[in-house]
Amino acid sequence: MRFTVAIDGPAAAGKGTISRAVAARFGFAHLDTGALYRAVGVKGGDPVAAARGLTAGDLARDDLRTLEAGQAASRIAVIPEVRQALLDFQRAFARREGGAVLDGRDIGTVICPGAEVKLFVTASPEVRAHRRWLEVGGDEARVLAEVKERDARDMNRADAPLKPAADAMVLDTSEMSIDEAVAAAIAHIEALRG
Ligand code: CDP
Numbered sequence: 690m691r692f693t694v695a696i697d698g699p700a701a702a703g704k705g706t707i708s709r710a711v712a713a714r715f716g717f718a719h720l721d722t723g724a725l726y727r728a729v730g731v732k733g734g735d736p737v738a739a740a741r742g743l744t745a746g747d748l749a750r751d752d753l754r755t756l757e758a759g760q761a762a763s764r765i766a767v768i769p770e771v772r773q774a775l776l777d778f779q780r781a782f783a784r785r786e787g788g789a790v791l792d793g794r795d796i797g798t799v800i801c802p803g804a805e806v807k808l809f810v811t812a813s814p815e816v817r818a819h820r821r822w823l824e825v826g827g828d829e830a831r832v833l834a835e836v837k838e839r840d841a842r843d844m845n846r847a848d849a850p851l852k853p854a855a856d857a858m859v860l861d862t863s864e865m866s867i868d869e870a871v872a873a874a875i876a877h878i879e880a881l882r883g
């Protein structure tokens with residue numbers, strides 16, 4: 690059985706939380722594609738070489754979830770050769786036997802345009818920044834500024850910009866708890882899965 694769930698959206702919208710819950714509920718494998726870009730961003734050196742030579746160790750670093758890693762990821766994510774180097778791995782993962790859920794920015798638009806389910810998870814910048822601030826601490830105004838800066842860079846790049854696929858269901862979680870957002874995603878997948 691091959692079944693792909695594509696979950697896209699801006700920073701700290703709840704993509705990862707929803708993806709993990711969907712993977713657990715349906716027994717699908719989960720790939721956090723943002724981790725690939727974060728690992729390339731923090732590795733330093735030539736980003737195209739880093740993307741081509743990404744190792745399990747690069748993906749296991751404990752500094753991938755910092756604000757700095759997010760910024761570094763979005764800077765190297767504008768480079769078409771970097772995106773190209775990560776493409777085959779993501780596509781193969783998506784079509785693995787047993788089903789897969791991938792979360793990122795371009796899963797429904799570029800990586801898996803034929804995905805059986807596409808969700809675009811979003812929330813207001815203020816709500817998303819508050820959620821991220823609860824995770825990383827520091828100055829909340831700075832977290833909001835960084836979230837907005839990263840979103841703008843992701844939406845305005847020429848290659849694979851962040852936007853909902855034409856056939857994606859948009860889920861605005863601004864006023865939803867985690868449990869409500871997960872329930873809405875699972876209900877949508879169950880309806881499409883038949
Ligand atoms: O993967 P993404 O950056 O889109 O977001 P996430 O890591 O799943 O969620 C960011 C933070 O927001 C986590 O701490 C979640 O627990 C929290 N969250 C929330 O409070 N309410 C939601 N409806 C979704 C996520």
Ligand code: CDP
Pocket residue numbers: 698699700701702705722723724726727759762763764766792793794795796839843
């Ligand atoms: O968890 P959060 O939403 O904050 O970020 P992430 O999903 O880990 O992605 C980090 C950065 O990687 C994004 O801001 C994008 O610039 C880039 N990215 C991308 O270009 N395409 C993807 N499929 C996933 C991430």
